[in-house]
Amino acid sequence: MSELPGDLKYTDEHEWLRIEEDGTVVVGITEHAQEALGDLVYVELPEIDQILTSGDGLAVVESVKAASDVYAPLDAKVTDVNEALTDAPELVNSDPYGEGWIARIEPEDRSVLDELMDADAYQAFLEKLES
């Protein structure tokens, strides 16, 4: 398995979060998640300015064999979405931590982010799943 980026936070739903300097958070799905889904054929993006409560559906990623919700990891407002995925959902497969980002959100309370896993903890989480 490829190296997990060290500067990201991870959830047990296999999402990653990158905390930006301006206080916003970029969300995507992990390498593990894209591999499990297979070739993505569609990403349903949220609306900009949509207000989400933790656990709400943020996006839906769809392959030919599965459709999976991407959940809002915390209470937040959507400030930007990756429009490129509309025409090229495969970006999530080819570059899940970069070009395949899904949405940018503005969290209500940033302290919740501290409770999420870092790369080492997520790596351990994945290894536990494998066993």
Next chain:
Amino acid sequence: MTQTLIFEASRAGRFAEAQAPLDSIDMLLQDSEIPQAQRRSDKTVLPEVSELQVVRHYTQLSQKNFSIDTHFYPLGSCTMKYNPRACNSLAMLPGFLNRHPLGPESHGQGFLKTMFELQEMLKSVTGMQGVSLTPMAGAQGELTGVAMIRAYHRARGDLARNEILVPDAAHGTNPATATMCGCKVVELPTDNQGDVDIAALKAAVGPNTAGIMLTNPSTLGVFERRIEEIAEIVHGAGGLLYYDGANLNAILGKVRPGDMGFDVIHMNLHKTFSTPHGGGGPGSGAVGVGKRLLPYMPIPVVGESEDGYRWLDEQDLPDSIGRLSGFMGNAGVLLRAYIYMRMLGDDGMRRVGEFATLNANYLMARLRDAGFELAFPERRASHEFIITLRRSAKEHHITAMDIAKALLDEGFHAPTTYFPLLVPECLLIEPTETEGKEMLDLFVDAMIRLAEKTVNDADAIHAAPITMPVRRLDDVKAARELDIAWRAGD
């Protein structure tokens, strides 16, 4: 040769003249009151072809299908049994075909009597108190059933009951239906013998429980042995029991859902009662109800009176959950089921369950002896059973999908693959009672050949199918570059 689309055969000015009315359009519309602003001015893609071209095109297309009439079709959970020809030809008698659904009951007594008798026979084989024939497919039968459960609780002022329990092995339609009815789905785990986990069930039921949706025998191909206990637990908690009739063929004439404690059931007439699957419909999902749900049955239902048979509607059943179709449901399918049931009679009904079970257990024993891994080796098969190819997937990278495709080249339709989701790399195999021992033996021979190829010539299996009109299709391309309608100029 690649078959062209009918549109590509179109030539301007060609016309199947004999099939159309005589008078030409211009003459007819000359003084028509239809306003110009509402008239059509653009062309459609409808082809300009001859009758022979049409007949040949669609006959050739039919020949690109596997079907029960041409191939053994052991598709688990679908009950692909022989569809007797008489059922088709008799359901298509002009008296039935030409009758308008809103025609007077005085001109429909033959049909209504037949439907009434069908309701009575279905009550008898399921042990229920009332039957409504109107749901047009299994999934609509499910929707009807859950809607009736909901109506029952509401009528009693029991408004908190909005949770439907569904085993994790259930058909996808079960949770989808519960959601469509505005209910919350609570998933129940299955134990390692394929039965519902009773401890989990006890923990899950409560004052919010509307009911449970069960298939018995379950989708795992085994009979739910503690069904009476389950009924007691759910009823004890104030919930009702819904029976998904997907696997009714396994127990027809041997055990009845009504006797097991179910309050409502749907039957797939296109499975158990041998109406055709038609390339994916029409089906029919008649529902049966116990006493508690009788007032809520969907309308119309056929009733009997001194003056003959008539439709019961809103006036007769004011608490009905309502109408599910524009008229009365899939009448033609119901006629076929009736004819089938009359030819089988009481004795024949019983033999359906018996021989479906014998065939499944025989096929299971033969495949086990040939080295295939059974999902539930300790259990009897119902009318179907599961083998898992997880070993060959791991050791030889031959998956259930690969074997399914290779079976097509062997001349067999593939069993159901990757369902139920609980068993990895599974094939769900349902031979049905209408296949003879010779056919089952040929299937076993083919499976043995494929098991040998898995070890010796895996590439050949990966390449399959090679004898079909097309080889494996690019599903990702189909979904990403959506082409779902031909347009002129394509």
Next chain:
Amino acid sequence: MPFIPHTENDIREMLDAVGASSIDELFDEIPESLRIQNLDGVPAPINEMQVTRLMHERAAEDAGALSFIGAGAYEHHIPAAVWQVTTRGEFYSAYTPYQAEASQGTLQVIYEYQSMIASLTGMEVSNASLYDGASAVAEAALMAVRANRKSKSRRIVFVGGVNRTYQKVAEAIAGTQGLLFDELPFSTETGLADLDALTSMDEPPVAVVISQPNFFGCIDDVDALTDAAHALGALVIAVVNPTALALLKPPGQWGSKGADIVCGEGQPLGVPLSSGGPYFGFMTTRQSLVRQLPGRIVGRTLDVDGKPGFTLTLQAREQHIRRSKATSNICTNQGLMVTAATIYLALLGEQGLARVAANSHRNTVSLLAAVDALPGVKRAFATPIFHEAVLQLDRPVAPVLAAMADHGVIGGLDLSDDYPELGHALLVCATETKTEEDLQRYVDTMKSALTADSSLRDVS
């Protein structure tokens, strides 16, 4: 044994292989207390010859009347080839095309169907069909709620004159999910939808259902209705008769933006009346809403050798994958009906379908002119119609229809219970199947029914 091929010898060998002494032993996991011994209520078996006799007798009881009822299901001539080809075993006894390579026939038929119905309705994409027209309206309502994310409403509004049964069915199917359904008034003068009632709505609905022709057969100003609905921020659900689309403007061209979802009863396209089913519902929409479309969809793609082929696509929306989050619980289409409709449309072509539509129109207009001349009978609305219209009598309808039925003519559908505001009204339809003699017989039969029954005439 009917339809079971096993010999005694087979049974013995099979039981030996299983290791069971009897078939009954195979049921030993089922609690003894549950097993039944007989099926009272199912008669003894009869053979094919006997059941043939029985069904001929039953069918004969219902045969022979000349029917002038439409009201959502229409008698049209169905070319012989349609059902001869459709009931070939390879179509009739196949299942949903899960194994695409072994189902290219069914898949290509559905692709051609989707192409034809999309074109006929003037829309970009179609599904593989739904159960019937009424349930398609219910599914369209649910789809509109998913698709119109900007609307806060869960209210679906039917403009006046849409078939009321469709609203009832939509309520039964979609009402449990919190959707609300309202009907706006229609004009009892014209039979058309009341446009002002739509434009003056206080709370904008999520979708507006507009039909063409409407339940009364009237041709409405769908352009104005569509634009008014869009001005409210609602989506437009068009309910149309597919035969009429050969002559009438397709919903994709209604108003300035076109309808958003189109659905209707597919029965007129080669499916027999058959007491109400099986029929099929069609549904088409814009490309941008394709992922909200319920039901099966077939797509064209390539195989590993680059050869074109067909497969089910966008399946991740469906119940077998998405389970409780699926767009619908539907898992089949009406495959066989769609096969018949595709062959019907291919045989007739654009010109043939237009002739069916125009002949039906002409026959109904001729019938109206003839009965309008009878004392005590008048056309209810002076509005252009397609192939169906409302008549008003000067006395209760039921006895007149009963008297006509006694003479083998089913004179129409009595509307007086469902539409008391229309008085003694009935809905009549004469499709292309009716000859001049048939129309004359209708007029004569109605005339004698009225003469025989003049005592009931309303003197007001």
